């Protein structure tokens with residue numbers, strides 16, 4: 001049997017020029033995580049998590065109102081105006097719709113000023129009918145739960161077992177039955193939206209006929225109902 005001796009080339013097993021650099025990086029990384037540093041980092045992370053646990057529920061309380069603790073501007077004879085300051089005629093409020101209005105001559109940012117003005121079938125107004133000319137009613141736009149702006153209206157177009165007309169707060173879905181003075185029918189709000197008695201003046205514009213029926217927004221806003 002013929003015998004052959006073969007020699008195979010093999011790669012150079014010398015350390016590569018990068019090996020030293022890699023070793024140095026690994027060593028540096030390991031040295032960076034001391035026990036003390038790891039404990040401090042963990043404590044910091046725990047602190048951040050704890051802080052978030054306090055801040056997140058606080059954020060759900062609604063918008064910060066700062067020092068907006070003022071007397072409501074509403075009193076008999078004050079006109080309702082739109083965002084441009086133009087008086088709101090009764091004809092601007094469509095059946096089943098709503099508009100936002102403010103007290104004439106008052107800062108629109110004032111919590112006590114803003115209203116949501118709705119119109120429903122006058123026959124379905126169950127309480128305070130003399131506050132609702134032609135089925136038009138005005139309620140404070142500031143939710144009595146946590147102060148969000150009430151900005152949704154439910155107005156079923158069919159009868160039967162459908163729930164009635166209501167205003168809904170988009171923050172936590174408190175629902176206010178506008179046929180019964182905005183009493184709370186769903187959600188966390190503790191009391192009705194204050195209602196403003198309305199009149200339609202000789203020129204067809206909406207005018208307050210007195211102060212609001214209750215204090216504005218959550219109790220901590222400090223905004224009262226206005227004066228007669």
Ligand code: FES
Nearest residue numbers: 143145146169172
């Ligand atoms: S702010 Fe909570 S339901 Fe309106």
